[in-house]
Amino acid sequence: MGGYMEFLYQLESIRNPFLSGIFRLFTLLGQEVVVLAVLCFFYWCYNKKLAYRISFGFFLSAILVQGLKITFRIPRPWIKDPLFKPVEDAINAATGYSFPSGHTQAATALYGTLALATKKRASKIMLFLVIAMVGLSRMYLGVHTPADVLTSFVITLATILLVYYFSNFELTKDKKVYLMIGIGVFAIALLIYCVTLYTNGTIELAYAADSCSAAAAGVGLAIGWYVESTYLNFNERACSNRMQVVKLLIGLTVTILLKEGLGFILGASITGKGVKYFLLVLWIMIGYPCIIKRFMNKA
Known part of the structure; x- marks a missing residue:
């Protein structure tokens, strides 16, 4: 935990209004309401099969992540270390335990599934960059550690890969x-x-x-x-x-x-x-x- 907190302190040291604004925007891309809106668009209007892949990846990985949250019950960084200060307006959306990251799970399920579905290399790279930036935003804002983000990413990536494989049957x-x-x-x-x-x-x-x-x-x-x-x-x-x-x-x-x-x-x-x-x-x-x-x- 000490190494993880040192990394968060380094991110805290470079905070400024411009960067904070950018990372607030990226963290919104992992919000439940954004995922649901995109899912509804694909399901109701564009590509029902792809919407099913997103749904299965999102909800199954959410069950896994929530199960890990209540099993390990790891507190948020500012609770673990009272000297650490997160970005204040990010605290309200940081519900539940810290490990693993729910925003990273949601972003990986949505944008990762879209990346697997597209055949364009540039689109794949862009979508995985969005996932990376959502995860980084959670650490920059001070509401998650690297362990929270990486664990969530690995679990969700494995889930959407399994969903993608079995959806072909x-x-x-x-x-x-x-x-x-x-x-x-x-x-x-x-x-x-x-x-x-x-x-x-x-x-x-x-x-x-x-x-x-x-x-x-x-x-x-x-x-x-x-x-x-x-x-x-x-x-x-x-x-x-x-x-x-x-x-x-x-x-x-x-x-x-x-x-x-x-x-x-x-x-x-x-x-x-x-x-x-x-x-x-x-x-x-x-x-x-x-x-x-x-x-x-x-x-």
Whole structure:
């Protein structure tokens, strides 16, 4: 930890308003809301197959990262070393334990999957540079150590590589059922684990709620993917270009309102946050596609 903190102190020594502004922008690229917005664009409007790859990589790696967070329970750098000062306005978004980095996980899942999908070398390099800058931004802002960032990157990269490999196989209906159950069991295992740690007093409510959110979203993904790919099969590109823009704007607006509304109604409890993310993922995966298929693909 000492070596890691020395590196963070070196980054702290070069902070200035210009660099801080640049790294704030990069850290936004790893925010949950950005990942969800890009995912919705691909899923609803552009490339459903690629959206599934992003979804599986993002949610499966999130379950792994959240599991490691509540297992190791490593505090943030400024808690570990009270003399260290992070960038103040970065603290609010730094929820949960420090190890591994959630922003790095999200950025690697999204931009790493896009990098694997593109055939252009320049695009691959640019996308992996974005991942590197998101990880560096978390250290520059003082909310993560190199161990947090590198561990998250390796775990998520391995996850998206596995997803990319297995996505090339055709799945029968029976195999889809097995995959849905497998992902659901994986997510529920995290749910049981985090509830157990919370009830025995090992972790606090906020940390348990974050893990529960990831687990519930994973269950929502498994069910949503199975239902859509087996029964719904909406056409994401059937609309006119103008309707595509309208479709995306309506969908994102309702998604944001749903996210905020469910948060207000259900609260910040373990159950509340779990139900919120479960319903939110089902809306993205099944609810809005049903509306698209019924009303918008004819426009």
